[in-house]
Amino acid sequence: MGKVKHTRIFILACLLWGMACLKYAVFPEVFWPSSCLAVNDTSQIEMQVPRELKALPWEDEDCKVWQAKCNRFFVDAHLQPWGDEPVELVADPTPPERVYKTLARYKVKDVVLKEADLMAIDGRPVWRYEFTGQKDGKAYEIVAASYPIAHNSYIVTYFYHAGSEAARDDVLRSIESLRVTERREKGGN
Amino acid sequence: MDKKRKKWLRNIGVIMLVLYEVLPGNLLWRTEVEMTAADDFYLCYPVEEEMTDGRTLSLYLPVQPAQRQPAAVAPYERLTAYKAIEGGGEIQIVHGVLTTEQTKVRFDLAGFGQVFPQVAGTLAVQGEGTRLVGGTPLHILEGVDKNERKECLGYQAGRDVWLFYFQCAEDDDMAKAMLERAIESIAIN
Numbered sequence: 380m381g382k383v384k385h386t387r388i389f390i391l392a393c394l395l396w397g398m399a400c401l402k403y404a405v406f407p408e409v410f411w412p413s414s415c416l417a418v419n420d421t422s423q424i425e426m427q428v429p430r431e432l433k434a435l436p437w438e439d440e441d442c443k444v445w446q447a448k449c450n451r452f453f454v455d456a457h458l459q460p461w462g463d464e465p466v467e468l469v470a471d472p473t474p475p476e477r478v479y480k481t482l483a484r485y486k487v488k489d490v491v492l493k494e495a496d497l498m499a500i501d502g503r504p505v506w507r508y509e510f511t512g513q514k515d516g517k518a519y520e521i522v523a524a525s526y527p528i529a530h531n532s533y534i535v536t537y538f539y540h541a542g543s544e545a546a547r548d549d550v551l552r553s554i555e556s557l558r559v560t561e562r563r564e565k566g567g568n
Numbered sequence: 569m570d571k572k573r574k575k576w577l578r579n580i581g582v583i584m585l586v587l588y589e590v591l592p593g594n595l596l597w598r599t600e601v602e603m604t605a606a607d608d609f610y611l612c613y614p615v616e617e618e619m620t621d622g623r624t625l626s627l628y629l630p631v632q633p634a635q636r637q638p639a640a641v642a643p644y645e646r647l648t649a650y651k652a653i654e655g656g657g658e659i660q661i662v663h664g665v666l667t668t669e670q671t672k673v674r675f676d677l678a679g680f681g682q683v684f685p686q687v688a689g690t691l692a693v694q695g696e697g698t699r700l701v702g703g704t705p706l707h708i709l710e711g712v713d714k715n716e717r718k719e720c721l722g723y724q725a726g727r728d729v730w731l732f733y734f735q736c737a738e739d740d741d742m743a744k745a746m747l748e749r750a751i752e753s754i755a756i757n
Binding site for chain 1: 580583584587599600601602603606607608609610611612613628631632654656
């Protein structure tokens with residue numbers, strides 16, 4: 380051991396740190412901020428997206444809406460309240476009506492469902508749907524995730540250009556970052 | 569350069585390469601199509617009404633409007649109204665069917681003020697103009713009232729008359745852009 384090994388470890392650590400800084404400066408979307416979306420007074424959903432999600436000042440049919448346009452994709456989050464009954468996950472792979480409504484709201488046409496997958500994120504079952512569609516004459520791929528939480532359904536929809544593998548990787552990374560956490564401050568997003 | 573130094577440089581090079589490739593967000597070997605300003609994502613609520621000549625006037629609003637059927641007053645035999653007030657913005661649309669085609673509706677400040685009391689009084693008119701929609705001019709009048717941007721639009725095709733009122737805060741660029749999109753989306757099919 381001795382002095383030489385410690386020096387090497389120190390240099391390696393400096394290198395790692397330097398690379399991370401460099402990468403952050405050159406590729407600012409590497410380290411994604413967490414967006415906190417309030418569900419109720421006690422809980423919130425945290426998800427990582429390259430740009431922080433901003434709440435719309437109005438609701439879409441009783442749903443709170445958040446949006447962010449990132450370099451590789453656009454993301455929309457709808458929090459749909461279900462009243463007094465707790466939301467239970469359905470075994471049916473048919474996408475909820477809300478997903479199709481959101482696609483219609485963004486004027487996506489010729490929507491085709493390609494895949495429906497039940498996955499576990501943070502110990503919770505989540506349906507992930509993959510679609511293709513056309514918007515303003517351009518082909519898009521759309522990934523939607525339906526996340527039941529308390530008396531709400533949280534539906535997050537990602538839009539990216541068809542064939543963009545990097546965007547798809549980002550989208551899957553974002554979906555897997557979904558977490559339900561205790562709400563720290565009231566009144567924000 | 570001694571052997572030891574060469575070995576170190578090689579190791580540093582390998583580490584840099586591995587970090588560059590492995591850290592998320594930099595996927596050099598993946599197909600990437602970035603989002604551009606042309607990838608315009610905003611929520612749209614369609615409003616469509618058939619006119620007496622069989623054509624349909626349509627536009628997309630940024631918020632869900634409430635529809636009602638006010639009692640008809642002369643010179644109209646039928647009225648339909650849409651209203652949305654959200655996030656400091658306001659949209660009102662009135663579709664009236666005249667009893668006779670010979671009646672010509674005034675699309676000036678005084679005329680709009682009779683239908684929308686919000687523009688009667690302190691509105692400082694900044695611009696007036698027309699654009700053709702379905703071969704017929706759509707009259708546009710815009711102005712500022714204190715800190716509010718207000719736009720009135722009028723359209724007459726035979727017995728059908730459309731009156732539009734859009735209002736948002738003068739310093740709210742997002743709301744202004746949304747209202748402009750709504751105005752641009754007015755079309756006759």
